[in-house]
Amino acid sequence: MIRVLIVDDEPWNRDIVKTFGTWEKLGMSVVGEAEDGDEAFRLTGELAPHIVITDMRMPGADGVELLQALNQHFPDVKIIVVSGYDDFAYAKHAIRYKAVDYLLKPINPTELNAVLLKCKNDLETRAAEQQQEKAELDYEFFHKLTRYKQLLRLYFNELNQDGVNMTCRQVMQELERLGAPSQPMLGRLVQELLSLLKELALDNGLDTPTAKAGFPVSQDALSSVEHALGFVSACYSQELDQLIRQRKYKNKLNLEEVRRYMDRHFAESITLEQLAKNFFVSKEYMSKVFKQEYGQNVTDYIVERRMEKAREWLADKQISIKAVAEMAGYEDVSYFYRVFKKHFGMAPGEMRKEV
Structure with missing residues (x-):
């Protein structure tokens, strides 16, 4: 559902927008209303609307200030400007701050819904592009992970703890380079590395309970990349220590x-x-x-x-x-x-x- 915030100091003007919008048909919902720019900016942070429909002349922070603040802090929000004044200065501000359209009062229902549909199409296109970008980044990362897993296998079989720790850190740094990972992606990475560890432990004759059953992952371990690194490194260290003791003291x-x-x-x-x-x-x-x-x-x-x-x-x-x-x-x-x-x-x- 696409979320919409309506901003106007006059309640009846907000009601007109709510009445004229074909919200359900467009897959939209009005999630909030604001009387001035300050309140609108606060609600944008709280409600995360996809679209803001705003008047220009309001007491306190007006439409110009709101456009400037939204453009700076919430650049992905679509802005529709509504004004009762055919004022070129306002139109220039709307263009400068990348408003989708500039509608004059009294609002024409057809024009309003046409620009809402345009916003919907733009949002869906961008969402599809982001999904494609994410898929490409995921593929790129997990393709590179193959090389890191080869290094982990080599260092583990050589009983090289420093090499294992260095490679784990490189994996996490590579993940961070692609941007803040989602928890599912981080969870998948951790499971990939732990599956490899289980294979390496069993291949080397370790029959510890954790090597047999696997390594339970807590939610805290997936709360950040740094926590995930610490958890995975500790698991590898534990099995390596056990393997070294097993071989050394026979x-x-x-x-x-x-x-x-x-x-x-x-x-x-x-x-x-x-x-x-x-x-x-x-x-x-x-x-x-x-x-x-x-x-x-x-x-x-x-x-x-x-x-x-x-x-x-x-x-x-x-x-x-x-x-x-x-x-x-x-x-x-x-x-x-x-x-x-x-x-x-x-x-x-x-x-x-x-x-």
């Missing part, structure tokens, strides 16, 4: 856990150094015991897992070879071709023809 290295970790993260940039650091052993020890247990070194095991998955994905002809390379952890497609051919003795395209 009596001995669990090679099956190491292998499962590599199976889950084979498409990421896993190095022997990083793997050893994550499991709190030296890289020399990690290399030695892994080869003793599985008959191959860490690098060869990762390549083998990547090639097995690449062969599996090639069977689906809807997935491009470039996409298969990226999914397997190779940004350089040419390098992927060389590794694949060395491993299987044929190029990916030849393999695809055979499956």
Whole structure:
């Protein structure tokens, strides 16, 4: 419903406007009346009308002052000026402060409803444009979020608390850059980040109650971007601390856990150094015991897992070879071709023809 405020120091003039307007047909409602510019400005702040219909000559703050104040503080409000004086000076003020139209008394019902319809059309057009702008901003933000989630995954798996906190803050700063987010959008973002955290915790063998059940979000956590940042960062810190304790204080290295970790993260940039650091052993020890247990070194095991998955994905002809390379952890497609051919003795395209 489009809200309308009528401003005139004479009650019968306000009644005439109320009588002549086809409010219901236009989807409008008169939400308030004011006798002067000061009262009108106050009611505009309280009632948030979409349209203000105002006389020009009033005691106290007149129409000129009201137009100036509305233009400065409520620029989206549509203003219709009504005056009993065919005065060019008033018309100039109406134009300067972007009034939709300037009507002379006595009001013609047809002219009044025509200009109300124009306001309605303008408001609906602007609302549609704002909705489109919001949708585009939402898409832009959540598209960028994909990259931030990749960084969070990397830093979490590296047990890098500073990196996690820095990325969470960058996400929130990106959101603020697009303007004050709505609570639903902020809630969606928080859930996206917490869903990722649950996945990361379970992937790394954490079986804490919160990791299993998820992270309950309070209304206070969604009251502002800063509160949301604090809540999400605290959740990530809690699970990271638990993971570090779990790995650091085990009596001995669990090679099956190491292998499962590599199976889950084979498409990421896993190095022997990083793997050893994550499991709190030296890289020399990690290399030695892994080869003793599985008959191959860490690098060869990762390549083998990547090639097995690449062969599996090639069977689906809807997935491009470039996409298969990226999914397997190779940004350089040419390098992927060389590794694949060395491993299987044929190029990916030849393999695809055979499956």
